[in-house]
Amino acid sequence: MPEQADGTAGSPAPELGDFLRRRGEQIAQRWADEPLFRTVFTVSRDEAVEAGKAVVDALAQVADAERVEDPDAAGFTTVREQLARMGAARSRAGLSSAQVSGELAALRPPVENLLLADLPDASAEQVRACVGTLGVLMGTLRVVVTQTALTEGQALIDRQRLQLLEVATPVIKLWDGVVAVPLIGTLDSARSQVVMETLLESVVEQQARFAILDITGVPTVDSLVAQHLMKTVAAARLMGAECIVSGIRPAIAQTMVHLGLDLGNVVTRASLADALGHVLHELGVGIVTPGAKGAVTR
Numbered sequence: 001m002p003e004q005a006d007g008t009a010g011s012p013a014p015e016l017g018d019f020l021r022r023r024g025e026q027i028a029q030r031w032a033d034e035p036l037f038r039t040v041f042t043v044s045r046d047e048a049v050e051a052g053k054a055v056v057d058a059l060a061q062v063a064d065a066e067r068v069e070d071p072d073a074a075g076f077t078t079v080r081e082q083l084a085r086m087g088a089a090r091s092r093a094g095l096s097s098a099q100v101s102g103e104l105a106a107l108r109p110p111v112e113n114l115l116l117a118d119l120p121d122a123s124a125e126q127v128r129a130c131v132g133t134l135g136v137l138m139g140t141l142r143v144v145v146t147q148t149a150l151t152e153g154q155a156l157i158d159r160q161r162l163q164l165l166e167v168a169t170p171v172i173k174l175w176d177g178v179v180a181v182p183l184i185g186t187l188d189s190a191r192s193q194v195v196m197e198t199l200l201e202s203v204v205e206q207q208a209r210f211a212i213l214d215i216t217g218v219p220t221v222d223s224l225v226a227q228h229l230m231k232t233v234a235a236a237r238l239m240g241a242e243c244i245v246s247g248i249r250p251a252i253a254q255t256m257v258h259l260g261l262d263l264g265n266v267v268t269r270a271s272l273a274d275a276l277g278h279v280l281h282e283l284g285v286g287i288v289t290p291g292a293k294g295a296v297t298r
Contacts, residue, residue, distance in 0.1 A: 216247030
């Protein structure tokens with residue numbers, strides 16, 4: 001190990017970094033036969049070797065910076081995406097987090113064997129220091145993979161949740177210039193925001209003059225959601241569309257009254273059918289109802 005100015009032994013990390021660069025190709029070749037690399041990179045062995053070499057280079061950079069215990073070390077930045085793909089691939093194959101961690105742990109022995117062979121004349125203290133530093137570095141690599149997998153997993157959950165919200169918030173074209181959003185189930189702030197965005201986008205795409213927000217299937221809303229609904233009505237009006245709210249349940253009506261929300265400028269109807277009737281009347285469209293003595297227009 002290099003000595004410091006006072007003659008004491010310095011950190012073995014830089015020496016470890018030098019070893020990783022010198023033996024990077026050999027390490028990558030051995031890693032290519034380990035389950036983690038062999039089962040992820042199946043196109044060719046060269047692909048697995050190249051991926052392993054990238055990880056070794058990253059570890060060498062971390063060792064050079066003497067940040068072997070830091071998962072946020074800059075050296076890991078270049079391989080985080082690759083490590084995330086590898087972890088995700090093994091998870092999709094049915095492995096648990098513990099099993100993926102076990103495959104990562106299996107990468108250490110090949111490196112340690114090469115390191116010991118590279119230090120035939122080193123003192124026992126130097127060998128222990130280098131091997132210990134390698135163990136810390138490989139442990140940090142496992143932490144990086146775990147963190148990255150968790151982040152990627154949460155991002156996937158967030159994307160799927162947003163997709164579900166969008167699917168649960170359909171916009172239906174009822175007539176030329178008339179769209180409706182029938183809402184079913186519990187409304188929260190996140191879904192209310194999706195409702196607003198989806199409805200406004202549809203108003204633009206359909207050049208709608210009228211938008212019906214039907215909440216017949218919503219059992220209740222809290223104060224924040226009620227305010228979101230009113231903001232949606234106001235936003236639609238700003239975009240040139242009249243927004244009609246239909247199907248307000250008694251509990252929701254009481255919430256809005258207790259909040260002191262001004263509904264004076266909001267058109268409300270008891271049901272979606274009544275709302276559509278109102279819109280068609282505003283458009284000048286007659287509704288023909290078959291009767292016993294002929295058709296009646298209203």
